[in-house]
Amino acid sequence: MSAQALGEPLDGLAIWASAFDVEEGEPRIYAVSTGNPCMLHVIDPIRCEALHALPLEGSDHSWGVVSAPSGVYIGGSGVLYRYTPERGVEHLGEMIAGEYYTWRLAVDEAGRIYGGCYPGGKVFGYDPATGRFRDYGVVAAGEQYARCMQARGGKLYVGAGTIAPHLVVLDIESGAKTELPLPPECAEEQLVYDLDIALDRLFVRITPSSVCYVYDLETREWTDRFEGAAGLSVSSPDARGAVYFVKDDALHRYEVRTRRLSRTSLPMAEPAGDYGWLSGHPLQPEGPCLLGVGRDGSYWVYAPERDVYRLYDPQLPGLPVRLQALAPDGRGTLYGGGYFAGGLAVCDTRSGALTGYRGLGQAEGMLCHDGLLYIGVYPKALIHVFDPARPFVRGDNPRLLFTLQGAEQDRPFAFASCGEEVAIGTVPAYGRHGGALALYAPGEERLRVHRHVLPGQSVVALAVREGLIYAGGSIWGGLGAAPVAAEAELLIWDPTGARALWRGVPIPGAAAVAALAFDASGALWGLTPERLFCFDPATRRVTQSLPLPETNQPQPAHFWRAGSELVWQGGVLYATARGLLLRYDPREARLEVLEEDARLLAADGAGALFYARGATLMRYAPSHLFTSGDPAAPGSSCRQPE
Template sequence: MTRLNRPSLAAVAAALVLSLTVPVADAGTTPAAPRAAVAGAEESLGYPIEGRVLSQEQSQGADAEGRPQAYWVTAGNEETPGMFQATDVRSGEVVFAERLPAGVNSWASTFSAADGTVYFGMTEGQLYSWTPGDDAVTDLGVPFPGEGIWRLDAAPDGIVYGGTYPGGELFSFDPATGEFVNHGQAVPGETYARTLEADETGVWVGTQPRARLTRFDRASGAFTQVALPEQYATHEVVYDMTLARDYLLLRVQPSNDLLVYDTGSGEFVNIVPGISGRAISAPDPSGRYVYFRIASQGVVAYDLDTHTYAPVGWGPNAFPGSWAWVDLADPDFPGLSLVMTYYYGRIYVWNPQTRKTRYIGEADLQGAPNTITTLGSGPDGGVYVGAFLSPPGMARFDPDTGATTLLAGSGQIEGFGTYGDHLVFGRYPSAGLLDYDTTQPWSNGTNPGPPVAIADEQDRPQAFVQVGDVLAVGSVPKSGRLGGALSLWDPATGEVVTHRNVVPDQSVVSLAERDGLLYGGTSINGGYGIDPVATEAELFVADPATGDVLDRIVPVPGGRAVNGLTFDDDGVLWGVSDGTLFTYDPGTRAVTRSERLFPRSTSMYGHDRQLYFRADGYLYVTSSGSLWRVDPSTWATTELASSGVGSLAADEAGNLYYARGAALYRWNFALRPQPPCDVTVSGPHTGPVTVTAGTTCLSGADVVGPVQVSPGAVLVAEDSAVRGPVRAVGAGGVILDGVTVTGPVSVTGSVGAVWLVDTVVTGPVSCFGNDPAPVVQNLDVTGPVAGQCQED
């Protein structure tokens, strides 16, 4: 006979393996609490987006012999910390690599020429250093608990300055003494000290979520704010800065304009519109030119004397993260060459004399699997996986073949929706909607084509539902802004109609549709970097034709986000908010029941909490880091999976998919349940076996006598023989897998999984009132079969 998904139980609970000669109930073992054997089991599907090399910030320096180096902190994930790595720019070899003790992402790295050391900070707050030649990274601790480090710069005298989030503070570190000093919030109300440029006397600081520029006087400790030109008053961030002679060059977002500020006169003397990339180079050896990239022109040389610029004929397909003037000790690259790093771990070199170039790829750098942001069910039956700051792209998992395909170029995905054969996904930043025809090959730029942007300061399209011929989209605004939006996108025309602040100062993070009306759930949070002003999340009803809000209520007092809205077959709306499940009657527009079923948990947008009604009649919920099954008639809950579960999608067979960090999992209802054993019986056993509570496992057992399973208890029998009847009434689960039973089998009213697989029964089989229905495969019965155990 063919065996189906039957792992051995021999290694389970080895200390409990007993050969009993008396009934289990009399064996002196304290019974465990009843634990139902629910249908299905968890499968690990691995990392759908593997091997990501992403270093959000880079820096360059040299070792003691003057050999140039590039420094990376490649991002990790929830399971794997980030990794510090150093590349020798002359040879292209990775000369040092160490997985960090803590911290996942880094946007802060600087090389101090004063002491020949690279310093780097993590968004989780850790600060590290490494001096070329050291055998290990030095852990400098978490200087300011609760504050992530978002930018670093070393002053000429070796003092290292850092900017933080969410306090927007400027701090300094003295390597000579090990002293940290917090100099306070750089600009009142600004939560990110996003970019820094330190000189002998001061530190320039650029902020987010409002683009503000200030100078810190190192002697007096005072901050002096500098007003940007009027047209940038509503910009979001001063992102990058470089000091070149007496000029401060700063890039602002979202325009990406480069502003040239004369620090002597206190005036802005030039604006270069729409540059591309993170960084502006230091002046060349002549002191006259700095370099940066413009997408349509490639790298350009900016003349600090004339404030004009011209392309140099070098167009690397990347935007710069750091620049350095480097001696390659190579006759093809005489003098100093310009070296540019890119956050995917790549290095580009250009020599201004010979115009020769060199490329060093990322193959030798070590990355980590990409953290999953969201899951979606495609109209083609695939399960789609979006990931954080995803340079590789998104993934498609094929439930039929088990194959995972990488779809390059998708970016960071916040949510998925469908219409017809099309998969639509929302991309961060700038709230782009991309439309993928799943019947045609993936070709980024063509299928899907260029993104359609949601305007009105939106950034994260998270919730999708089709209503008529349009797709409704719920979104979160940009950093530092309150007021998400409900947008209606018409795929036929490309038109987007946006209704912002349908619930004032709240984001729209969940959607459902019924009878032509939209039902939306909100989060009190806006974009990162701003505190909410609302105190309770709401449920609203909107008319998609007009955008008018027809009803607004707080379904769960004190809830910070309403998520995972879904309708049942009777037209009742179900939702979850911070651990509380509720139902809502669209007819009376009232909450009909509300009960906290799960541990209370909060997140910015509650994207980890979703709902799904399966064909078995149960409601499945991801909430509080677990996957739950809820009986909609009794509201009884069963925890299926735990430990950091987030997001939820389903395939056409009704199997459920969820994420833990960077890993994808499936709750496969076709797999045999594997509840842990409280007591294991193996070998010969004479006499009855009575399972009164907990889970009893028969593993390679030969039982001469009856087996009785009491209400709530679980029996798991594998590769065993029972010479007597097997009876279960109201059991928590009954699994017979590879078992020979000489006698009748009767399973009635089980509230957990019932499996009769590869089993021979000499006698009748009777199954009635079991919920869920039994799984019956390769059942060989000598006698009548009654009720649910008749094999198809």
């Protein structure tokens, strides 16, 4: 057998943070797209021209960009960057040791930079005058997320949480922290997700309810609340004292002094990452226009005085998207989903030809069932359905069937066919424990959701045999919540009676049962982070347990599935675990490593295996399956942007 790189089926942009300033007398947009590495895009918004695309080496995400007198600062994977026209991109170093995820940034009146981190929930400061970082420590005890912040008058207002929302006032000089009480109705919420200051008002958006609260910093009173608000920012005020934010899928104007809220003409189906003000634009030459950047790198310009807008696309280059899910249809087609920037990949398993579509979110899991593709998208556990017999049309095919957000679920990782129903296993929302097992009957459009079937655990693996569902758990729940269960369990569930038949720990001390598959004899095989095991459903005992090969790949801080998969094909068990493609022949009782740098796994039924190597789709198959004259030669891809 031999491995072949088929190519990178997905490319795209995911821009969550931008800043706006003037460079050499001309306005500029500084937008950062997530990727490996991230890219800083410098855009001329008057000419709609992309001027530079600069790599941020060492970072694969960015949620914070701010403009300061000393340059444009970008938060990356635990490191801080600075851009200036003279020096380009500078790597300023690690903010705080052990903090590898950076959230929103802020700048104070003195030009100092601040940011929040994960997983320690700490806040850092950076002084451009000295080049030194300061560790302000954990902002809210027990919380892993310091999510957003703004500076004003020597204070840093910080939003934190996931277990419970916190609004903390940090004294910049002394480091002292004081909690500012939120409205009582926020007690059951999770996180202060967004925070802005304008005209002595503090705008605080709480999730998961997405209610924006307004706090008067002078009178120290909560004055307004707006439901249906979307992040990530509230604009700075215009000349008449109005700010702008997204609510109910449209840009809204809020007059701070009169507290009057009105809807503008600009529809906004997605959140607005950041806002800027632009002078000299032909849409409103006599006054400044509001400006914002979309997730796909396009931007909009809105003229408040005329209540009109225009959309622009500077055609920013996309980046390869890491594959996050695979699903074969058993008839010669393989589907794939992308991480963060999302997208839907389609592969002809015989020829290796690839097609990629933009316009679908981050797919955690997929399943081909009764001629349709079911796709689980993060966040809010959105379940979409795609009809392969119809063209891909963004927003229509795939279409949204339902969400499991009401059951506090966020990540639909596990899928399996259970008779006429689709079984779905999920990870709960941030700061929550208790995944769910959902059963959807397409013919009746009936949904049954069973939460806490594995108490305190997520449901991350599913397999079905003789009408029973076998579910593997992970002790890790939503991010920001430490495990409450000690070891992962295996569940046997009767979907007809909606009851558990058996629940137990297959491998003592294991953090997850990350993958499950039946062999031809009816034995159930499973993967934990350290072991491959075989479970006898009749006796409900583990009959074999083998250690996985050692690898230099670091274990993730939280372990749901980590790209682990199991496939039984041709009398042999194949697995991806610890970044390895493995083969186990029960007749030889030998576990061997076939390939390194491998995640996810799917079989086409004809002897070929497919796995992911970052953004590249790989095929591992007997050499006779490869045909000369394949439409997609190794390393190539065919992409469709829409």
